Amino acid sequence: MLHTVSVLVENEFGVLSRVASLFSGRGFNIDSLTVAPTNEEGLSRMTIVTRGDEQILEQITKQLNKLIDVLKVIDFSDGSAIEREMILVKVAAEDENRAEVLRIVDIFRAKIIDVTAKSYTIEATGSPAKIDAILELLRPLGLKELVRTGAVAIGRGAKGWKG
Amino acid sequence: MKMNGARILLECLKKEGVDTVFGYPGGTVINIYNELFGFKDIHHILPRHEQAGTHAADGYARATGKVGVAIATSGPGATNTVTGIATAYMDSIPMVIITGQVSTALIGNDAFQEVDIIGITRSCTKHNFLVRDVKDLALIMKKAFYIASTGRPGPVLVDLPKDVQIAETEFVYPDAVEMRSYKPTVAGHPRQVEKAVDMVLESRRPVIYVGGGVILANASDELTGLSRKLSVPVTTTLMGLGSFPGSDPLSLGMLGMHGSYCANMAMTNSDLIIAVGARFDDRVTGKIATFAPGAKIIHIDVDPTSIKKNVRVDLPIVGDVKDVLAKMIKLADKHKDKADGFKAALAPWHEDIAGWKDKHPLGYKQSSTVIKPQFVIQKLRELSDDDVIVATDVGQHQMWTAQFFQFNRPRTLLSSGGLGTMGYGLPAAMGAQAAFPERQVISICGDGGVQMNIQEIATLVQNRLPVKIVILNNNFLGMVRQWQELFFDKRYSQTCMELPIDFVKLAEAYGAKGFSTSKPGEVEAVIKQAFKEKGPVIMEFKIAREEKVLPMVPAGASLNEMVLNA
Numbered sequence: 202m203l204h205t206v207s208v209l210v211e212n213e214f215g216v217l218s219r220v221a222s223l224f225s226g227r228g229f230n231i232d233s234l235t236v237a238p239t240n241e242e243g244l245s246r247m248t249i250v251t252r253g254d255e256q257i258l259e260q261i262t263k264q265l266n267k268l269i270d271v272l273k274v275i276d277f278s279d280g281s282a283i284e285r286e287m288i289l290v291k292v293a294a295e296d297e298n299r300a301e302v303l304r305i306v307d308i309f310r311a312k313i314i315d316v317t318a319k320s321y322t323i324e325a326t327g328s329p330a331k332i333d334a335i336l337e338l339l340r341p342l343g344l345k346e347l348v349r350t351g352a353v354a355i356g357r358g359a360k361g362w363k364g
Numbered sequence: 365m366k367m368n369g370a371r372i373l374l375e376c377l378k379k380e381g382v383d384t385v386f387g388y389p390g391g392t393v394i395n396i397y398n399e400l401f402g403f404k405d406i407h408h409i410l411p412r413h414e415q416a417g418t419h420a421a422d423g424y425a426r427a428t429g430k431v432g433v434a435i436a437t438s439g440p441g442a443t444n445t446v447t448g449i450a451t452a453y454m455d456s457i458p459m460v461i462i463t464g465q466v467s468t469a470l471i472g473n474d475a476f477q478e479v480d481i482i483g484i485t486r487s488c489t490k491h492n493f494l495v496r497d498v499k500d501l502a503l504i505m506k507k508a509f510y511i512a513s514t515g516r517p518g519p520v521l522v523d524l525p526k527d528v529q530i531a532e533t534e535f536v537y538p539d540a541v542e543m544r545s546y547k548p549t550v551a552g553h554p555r556q557v558e559k560a561v562d563m564v565l566e567s568r569r570p571v572i573y574v575g576g577g578v579i580l581a582n583a584s585d586e587l588t589g590l591s592r593k594l595s596v597p598v599t600t601t602l603m604g605l606g607s608f609p610g611s612d613p614l615s616l617g618m619l620g621m622h623g624s625y626c627a628n629m630a631m632t633n634s635d636l637i638i639a640v641g642a643r644f645d646d647r648v649t650g651k652i653a654t655f656a657p658g659a660k661i662i663h664i665d666v667d668p669t670s671i672k673k674n675v676r677v678d679l680p681i682v683g684d685v686k687d688v689l690a691k692m693i694k695l696a697d698k699h700k701d702k703a704d705g706f707k708a709a710l711a712p713w714h715e716d717i718a719g720w721k722d723k724h725p726l727g728y729k730q731s732s733t734v735i736k737p738q739f740v741i742q743k744l745r746e747l748s749d750d751d752v753i754v755a756t757d758v759g760q761h762q763m764w765t766a767q768f769f770q771f772n773r774p775r776t777l778l779s780s781g782g783l784g785t786m787g788y789g790l791p792a793a794m795g796a797q798a799a800f801p802e803r804q805v806i807s808i809c810g811d812g813g814v815q816m817n818i819q820e821i822a823t824l825v826q827n828r829l830p831v832k833i834v835i836l837n838n839n840f841l842g843m844v845r846q847w848q849e850l851f852f853d854k855r856y857s858q859t860c861m862e863l864p865i866d867f868v869k870l871a872e873a874y875g876a877k878g879f880s881t882s883k884p885g886e887v888e889a890v891i892k893q894a895f896k897e898k899g900p901v902i903m904e905f906k907i908a909r910e911e912k913v914l915p916m917v918p919a920g921a922s923l924n925e926m927v928l929n930a
Contacts, residue, residue, distance in 0.1 A: 211545050214494065219486060226487045256672070263669040269491040269511060272545040 203232065204258055205282055205354045207275040208247040208265055209362065212238055216270045220247060223268065229253065229261050233351025244272065248353045250329075275362060282354040287326045289314070290336070293343030294321045302342060309335045320345060369498040370395040370529040373462065376505035378405045379537045382433050384424060384798050385409070386417040390437020391477060392464030395529040409798055409827055412819040414441050416791035418448020419817070422457050423792030426778045427753055428799045429582060431458045431512050438464040439477030442523075443484065447785060449519045450488040454782025455603060456580055458517035460508050461489075467527040468496055481523055490518030498531040506541045515548025516667035517580055548666060552683030552691060560638070560662045560679055560688075561695040565706045567636035567660075569713045570596045573619065573648075576603025576781060577641015577665060577685050584608065584774040586689035587640065593696050595707045596638070597717055599627040601648055602762075603781040604641070606771035616717065617726070620648040621917045622763040625724035628915075628923040630717055631656050639663045641685045644674040645782070654922040664688045724915070724928055726767050735884050737761065737836045737907045740891075741768040744806060744834065747891050752776065752804040753796045757789035757813030760842035763913040765808050787816030790833060794820055797829040804832070804895070811837040811861060821874040824900040832894055835867055835904045838911070846912050850927070871902040882906035 210216045217236055224231050232250040239246045251261060258276065265274045294302045295318075302321050306313060311325035325335050329352050336347070356362070367375065373396060377385065384407045389397045400408055411417035414436040421432030432452075436445045442463040452459045466475040482494050491511050493504045501524075508520040564570055578587050584607045591598050591614050598608045599616040608615055619627035628650075631637065637659045642648070649655045652675060660678040663671045664685050671680045681688055696703050728738040741764050754769060755778040756762040762779055771777050778796060780788040793807035814835050824831050841859040848856050871878030877897050879890045887905065894901040915926040 214496075215482060215486075218483070222486055260669065260673060267667070267669050269543070269546050 202254065203250060203252050205277045205284060205352060206249045206251060206261065206265070207277065207354055207362070208249060209239070209272040210245050210247060211270040211272065212243045212245045213270050216245070217247075219268055219270060220249075220265065223264055224251070227260070227264060229257065233349075235351045235353050248351070250352050273362060275356065277354055277356065280357075282356055284328055284352045284354045285326055286329050286332050286352045287324065287350045288332055288336070289322065289324055289348045290339060290344060291320055291322045291346040292339050293319065293345055295319055298342050302339070305335065305338050311335065365535055366532050367535045368395070368399075368530055368532045369495075369501055369524065370399040372498070372501050372533070372535050373505065373524065373529070374399055374403055374406060375535055376502055376537060377433060380431065380505070380509045382431070383407060385433040385435055386411055386420040386424070386795065387435030387462075388414050388417055388437065388441055390441045390464060392438040392466060392526045393435060393462075393529075395526065396435065396462075396464070407798075409794075409823065411791065411794070411823050413817060414444035415447050415787065416794070416817045416820045416823070418445040418459075418461060419451065419785075419788050419791035420795035420798065421459055421461075422448060422452045423755055423778050423795030424799045425452070425457050425459055425795075426792070427775055427796035429775065431460055431509055432795065433460050433462070435462045436464070437477065438466055438481070439479045441477075442479055442481040446484060446488065447787075449485055449521065451780050451783045451785040451788060452519040453488045453490065455576060455780065456517050457519065458512040459519040460512050461519060461521045463521060463523050464529075465494070465523045465525040468525045469527070471525065481521065485521050488519075489521050490516075492521040492523065494523045495525065495528050498528050498533045501528065502535060502537050503541070506538050507543065510541045510543075511546065515550075549668075549682045550666070550684045550687060552664070552681045552688035554691065556679065556681045557688055557691045558695060560664075560681060561692055561699070563636060563660060563662060563679060564594065564596070564638065564692075565699065565702050568709060569634045569716075570636040570638065570710075571616070571630050571634045572596050572598045572638045572640060573631065573642055574598055574600040574604040574607050574640050575642025576601065578604060578607040579774045581641060581666070581684055581686045582774070583641070583686035583689055586686055586693060588612070590689050590693050590696070593693060594703060595710055595714070597630060597714075599623070599630065601642055601645070601781065602766050602779060605766060605777045606774045609772040610770035611772055618766050619923070620645075621650070621919075622767065622913050622915065623917075624726055624767075625915055625926060625928065626717060626720040628917065628926060629720045631659075632922070632924040633716065634659045637661045639665075640689065641665060643670040646674070649674065650917045650921055650923040650925075728911075730884075731908065732884060734908045735882060735887060735905050737764050737905070737911055738768045739884065740834070740836060740887055740905050740907070741765055741808070743887050743891055744808070745769045747888070747895060748806065749804045752806060753778065753793070753800065755779070755789045755793035755796060755805070755807045757809040758784045758786045759810045759813060760846065760911075760913050761808050761810045761836040763843075764836070767913075786813040788813075790814060790817050790831070791820050793831045793833075794824055794829055797824075797831050798827070801829070805830075806832045806834060808834045808836070810842055811835055811839060811865070812841045815865075818870070821871065821876050821900060821902070825875040829900060830898060831900050833900065833902045835902060836907050837867070837904050838907050838909045839864070840909065843913070845910075849910070849912070850916075851918065867902050867904040876900045876902060878902040878904070880904040880906070
């Protein structure tokens with residue numbers, strides 16, 4: 202079962218490796234992890250996509266909370282968060298494929314950010330499911346290179362993380 | 365006043381009330397030692413190995429309840445502390461470890477004696493700090509002591525680069541520290557506590573299961589008070605020994621792998637387990653699937669991660685166990701009538717327990733020709749002071765001590781419970797003796813473990829620390845040998861330490877006294893003689909070679925599937 206967890210941390214030296222080594226040291230799984238500073242002075246926010254049953258997720262949440270630099274752990278249950286992910290993908294695009302790539306880009310409201318006679322480089326953002334979908338369509342055309350950011354997530358509704 | 369970083373460090377220690385540190389000098393801490401020279405408020409003890417220094421700080425902390433402090437230089441000095449740090453981490457012992465680091469400009473350059481000790485100790489400290497600016501030093505020290513000693517205690521490492529020790533700044537020590545990301549829950553939730561008391565009063569076969577958390581929280585009086593008020597029997601883990609008087613009729617002794625038959629049967633047959641400052645370690649539960657099948661579980665712990673980690677829990681209470689137990693006592697007083705009825709209803713349960721106690725009490729077969737280790741432990745108890753402190757190493761002697769040396773007071777047994785560190789006992793005893801020069805301190809070791817930090821006899825002699833070292837010598841790594849005997853067809857692979865060591869001469873080589881005997885009739889005389897000596901003493905008892913620790917729950921078996929005789 203996939204879970205998305207947001208972790209607010211003090212923007213301290215080494216905090217990323219504390220979080221990452223907690224996962225590796227305790228045998229928890231990381232599907233993706235993103236981290237960057239927030240609007241609040243000295244705070245960074247991580248979005249971690251992980252998997253495990255309820256008991257494992259409870260341990261992950263508690264163990265993260267136990268880290269001295271962690272301010273808050275938000276465990277997004279199904280549907281309580283909006284998730285977005287970005288990809289940069291270089292697709293082979295020659296002859297009749299060029300038009301097909303453009304059509305897919307158009308349908309998914311993605312952007313072409315680099316063009317050569319043989320390729321398009323595409324930027325796309327969306328929910329992880331949408332990203333999977335565009336990749337599924339592009340893959341048969343020939344993916345030369347793919348970079349995924351991993352998900353970032355924010356809670357639905359008017360309330361901020363402080364509640 | 366302007367001071368350099370090294371001096372600021374010492375002033376911080378003084379402000380924290382630190383009177384004794386265990387440290388080893390080196391190139392990156394030489395400035396600290398330069399300031400220490402003539403610094404009257406801190407007594408420094410020089411061990412012969414940084415691992416021992418860290419264990420000594422740990423022993424000091426366990427015996428006193430204060431934060432233990434160890435100092436080591438960078439690189440090899442720092443890595444030598446890791447076993448001591450991990451030992452303290454597993455048993456939640458409050459410690460601050462200060463390591464030197466190469467100058468900030470050299471960090472990351474593979475400089476001489478550089479090691480990423482922050483990275484190395486990340487997973488075995490509660491927290492660690494690299495001080496990069498002397499202006500941050502005082503606040504970091506304040507935070508280090510605060511983190512080490514609050515919530516679930518633990519070791520905190522402060523890595524201090526050489527140039528930071530030399531740089532100067534104004535010394536201002538903060539009175540208090542406020543960390544928005546660190547706020548341990550101390551007060552137990554009142555409604556949860558109320559529910560807990562209701563559950564207790566509704567139960568008919570309750571057991572209080574106690575871990576080291578009760579000792580760390582100084583909650584022995586509350587524990588004893590609650591148990592006696594409601595007549596609920598108490599079993600403790602190795603770490604919990606001493607939190608409840610072993611001599612009390614309500615004491616079931618230790619539970620788990622080498623626990624008493626009575627304790628394990630009581631756990632298995634109970635309808636309510638009140639777990640207090642304990643974490644359901646696999647050495648305690650045996651096979652999880654069959655652990656206490658009919659019991660509801662109340663789990664009280666200051667660390668939420670301990671709750672529901674290993675077993676299902678019906679009622680979690682996060683909080684300081686002293687606070688929670690005190691609240692439970694108050695509520696029990698409030699419901700006095702119900703509590704009296706409850707006590708009366710426990711009669712059949714107490715009968716069952718008495719039956720188990722009678723059926724298989726802890727025991728051993730005495731011999732007139734060869735020394736039984738259990739006999740030595742019993743004699744030690746009989747002949748030692750009431751407030752004696754015992755430090756053990758790890759292995760058979762540790763379990764015999766747990767079984768046969770009755771502990772009645774908290775902070776009188778120092779033992780590496782979680783990590784199971786051989787080499788812990790002798791330096792831990794040294795730390796306790798440094799804290800309490802007037803009290804009797806005994807270090808009980810096997811012949812294997814004692815050789816892992818035996819060089820510390822030199823430290824004992826130099827610092828006039830009169831630790832009495834008991835070696836139960838069977839020329840074996842006894843506990844591994846026991847497993848090989850029971851589960852590996854007696855294939856004693858590499859567990860025989862055949863070389864006969866002259867421990868008496870070894871003691872003498874360091875300037876200590878040594879006694880040795882292999883005769884049961886001489887045990888008492890040796891102990892008496894050793895206790896009379898003013899300085900450190902080794903007592904070697906050559907014991908029955910293949911004596912086993914029993915009863916035993918084989919690894920992976922259920923608590924009630926005990927090997928009683930083998």
